[in-house]
Amino acid sequence: MTSLNFYNTLSRSKEPFEPLDASHIRIYACGPTVYDRIHVGNARPVVLFDVLVRLLRHHYDRVTYVRNITDVDDKINARAAEEGVSIRALTEGTTNAFHEDCAALGSARPDVEPRATDHIDDMITMITTLIDKGHAYAAEGHVLFSVTSMADYGQLSRRSLDELIAGARVDVAPFKRDPSDFVLWKPSGEDQPGWDSPWGYGRPGWHIECSAMSAAFLGETFDIHAGGLDLIFPHHENEIAQSRCAHGHDIMAKTWMHNGYVTVDGEKMSKSLGNFTTVADVLADHKGEAIRYALLTAHYRAPLDFSINGVVEAKSALDTLYRAAEGATAAAEPDEHVLAALGDDLNTPNALARLHELARMANKGDDAAKSALKASAELLGLLCEDCSIWFKGDGGDDAAIDAAIAARQTAKANKDFAEADRIRDDLAAEGILLEDSPEGTIWRRK
Numbered sequence: 001m002t003s004l005n006f007y008n009t010l011s012r013s014k015e016p017f018e019p020l021d022a023s024h025i026r027i028y029a030c031g032p033t034v035y036d037r038i039h040v041g042n043a044r045p046v047v048l049f050d051v052l053v054r055l056l057r058h059h060y061d062r063v064t065y066v067r068n069i070t071d072v073d074d075k076i077n078a079r080a081a082e083e084g085v086s087i088r089a090l091t092e093g094t095t096n097a098f099h100e101d102c103a104a105l106g107s108a109r110p111d112v113e114p115r116a117t118d119h120i121d122d123m124i125t126m127i128t129t130l131i132d133k134g135h136a137y138a139a140e141g142h143v144l145f146s147v148t149s150m151a152d153y154g155q156l157s158r159r160s161l162d163e164l165i166a167g168a169r170v171d172v173a174p175f176k177r178d179p180s181d182f183v184l185w186k187p188s189g190e191d192q193p194g195w196d197s198p199w200g201y202g203r204p205g206w207h208i209e210c211s212a213m214s215a216a217f218l219g220e221t222f223d224i225h226a227g228g229l230d231l232i233f234p235h236h237e238n239e240i241a242q243s244r245c246a247h248g249h250d251i252m253a254k255t256w257m258h259n260g261y262v263t264v265d266g267e268k269m270s271k272s273l274g275n276f277t278t279v280a281d282v283l284a285d286h287k288g289e290a291i292r293y294a295l296l297t298a299h300y301r302a303p304l305d306f307s308i309n310g311v312v313e314a315k316s317a318l319d320t321l322y323r324a325a326e327g328a329t330a331a332a333e334p335d336e337h338v339l340a341a342l343g344d345d346l347n348t349p350n351a352l353a354r355l356h357e358l359a360r361m362a363n364k365g366d367d368a369a370k371s372a373l374k375a376s377a378e379l380l381g382l383l384c385e386d387c388s389i390w391f392k393g394d395g396g397d398d399a400a401i402d403a404a405i406a407a408r409q410t411a412k413a414n415k416d417f418a419e420a421d422r423i424r425d426d427l428a429a430e431g432i433l434l435e436d437s438p439e440g441t442i443w444r445r446k
């Protein structure tokens, strides 16, 4: 069996993956805050960690993948008020849209997808434990985590307490004992979502959600915690502080994996910069599998510069692979080089390069390579469509092509071969190739 090695942000080094319990691998990834459609930057971890989970499932019999839905957040409150809809209606609509986008990208649903609002009791219990253990305090309807109560706070982001204090906002809330203390619970006004708690009517801070939900489904310690690079500080640092102090362990997750940013002309794609493209917008003209492929062309820890041209190139690369694998039955095992590439800190660019090598071998008549290509592509969540459906496409002009083919048949039946040839040439000029067979004429895009 090829070994698995992943870069661990906690140690800043690539380490052999050694599960806490090899009979049950447990992984958590931070999910979306459901106030709007996701953009391509948000889609990157969805696709990358789907590949990671597929790889883990190949190596281990039992894997539990948890990805939460943050459905209580000030951005959600603001958006619901703006649109004049209830918070529940907004979060349900956006969650459904998120699921549609994930499915179009070929990413399987996680085993568990908890909603934060279903776990408020777990959060209240955890906050109570933190207060009891002297790691948190209530003040003016808030509960704050006391950063100075944790001797080794800051291990993940490697920030010293002095740096944290210097970096804290100048207008520190007066009820904070220390400027770097962070919110576990905050009071809600009448028009805000809230729950009764020992500290009054209020709602949880964002960080405590993931600590409570990961513990609920994966236990106090687990194997991998994943998310985007921008979550290292403060979100993941604070998750670690809460979970370790509440449960009394040296670790929360053993391995912390972080994906790099999606950039546009070198700048991070983000809602705040306004340089984002939603997944739904790209899907209007391009296949989800092409977006998926494009997102796998860079190593996950490196930045990925996104462009529509990149998606077009990805489609063309996939066309090559689909043609080479046409009619293949997947081999029982993926190719060992593909497994080795993915096992080497999820090196998807090397895995894709190997798929193209296998395609070249398949095109020369190597049937074993063809079967290995199919099995290996499936490990990456690629080549999952039927070849004829892939090439036929699902564009709106299919009906027009079918009509042109019918007109050509009529011309042939009338022995008007010049007209039949003209229709064929016109279609060819548009990149539509016709193949006549005893069963009729089939077409595909060049």
Ligand SMILES: [Zn+2]
Residues within 6 Å of the ligand: 029, 030, 031, 210, 235, 239
């Ligand atoms: Zn989280």
